Amino acid sequence: MSTINLEKELDTYFGYQAFRPGQREIIEDAMLGNDVLGVLPTGSGKSICYQLPAMLLKGVTVVVSPLISLMMDQVKQLKAINIKDVVAINSFMNTKERREIWNTIHRYKLIYISPELLQRPDVQRKLKHVGVDLFVVDEAHCISQWGHEFRPDYLKLKKIITFLDHPTVLALSATATTNVQQDILSYLNKPNMKKHIYPVDKPNITFNVEHLSGDKEKQEKIVSLLKAYYVPTIIYFSSRLEAENISALLSLQTDRRVAFYHGGMESQDRIIIQQQFMNGQLDAICCTSAFGMGINKKDLRLIIHYHLTPQLEAYIQEVGRAGRDNKSSVGLLLFSEGDIFLPKNIIKGELPTKNEITTVFRQLKTMYDQGQSLPTTDQEKLAVFQVSESKWRFLQYQFEKHDILKENNVIIYDSQLWKEAFLAISNRCEERLIKKDKQLQSVINWIYHTGCLRKKLYQDFQPSYTEAVDQCCSNCGFSWSDWQPEQLTHKIEKTYSWEEKLKKLLLVDVQ
């Protein structure tokens, strides 16, 4: 290791002359075999932290990634700089392609994969056989943010790490509060990870909270802002329907090019909208939290929240997408009385009630008594157990954890053990609800805070923060009339011929 000249290798593989802050430290640790938690601001080149070691290490580097689109982007970028021995394995491939990849898996140095696919025993065996040197968890805050309810496979990564004979573990994130960091360490079962934490605050973002009377005022506000500022804008909603409706309204009442984006859309449509926004063919996006991860648009100037985020972490993440070019940007949160009920209901709908837990226990007992297996498809399971998909996933994880369920079979019935499991699972739900309520409450507290919003927002997240470059926040005297962002120049909509319109529709550049 000491003989490796990292700068030289960085240049050879990636064509960069020097490391950015944090990269070298993380890479050196990873190469020495130390488990590392790296928290680096977005756009600081996190991926180099594992891509370079992947090239230099003898064995394979596995990267756990939360989104297929992120995996594909990375692979595309690497292939573009002539690094060919990388692959993303996911459901976009057909079985033939997949088999081919697995049969030649030893040829790859860098393998991107989802936590779900990693759960499959055959996948685990193949990876073990080929020898994993470095196990990377990209966007590691997903462990804490999604693992507990939405994607429990994130909580099972530690088992895989053990099965793979403890390769070096590298967890990377752009937003990990002290609590999230703790979650990452404990759920990866690596309490002694070396931490490389860098501040993620953005001195060029002005924080602005406006208290309004209701939806009508919110909409008028957005319309007036879009008319006043010709800048790339994201408007976040907690409702798909609302995002669609406001998108239509804005298209009608302003001359901006607006579209909506949420998880309920066809993936093809989502890709198109994202591309158009990145290319500057759209001015504003009305979206849910589905939009954002992996979006690297440097000149985002305005991030509006029409609804509350459930946690301050999420707010920091979403608003932090503004101003990556370090130019003056604004985060605006629109709040009206009663807004708290929507996130409250979403939180409530995510975890099973005591009654639901009881019903599922009864159902499992019946199946055990009759020697039945659980239904194979998710749909049948939901019908049998009478709970929503996310509730079932949470429960399934809990039952497996308590050794009641294994691969669709109830493996044991013991009244004492079941009683204990019931209590433990109910308590766990309670705990999670309390925690989530607390997180939501801290968002509300922030909104009603009368002191500096920047200070209040960052105080729990990092020891210190940089003072605002421009204007600080709405409690420190911000006024819209003072905000003079760099506006887009091609303000006047060109008139297009029908050929040009067609080309535009087909996404061909008509400049």
Add this chain to the structure above:
DNA sequence: TTAGGGTTAGGGTTAGGGTTATTGCCGGTGCCGATCT
């Protein structure tokens, strides 16, 4: 016109066919140190 009810994000995965996983040997290559010119 008003009161009141309903309001609800986030992503991955998906079957069925014929060859699996492991070990040893052989040949080529790159690195390093010793030796020779």
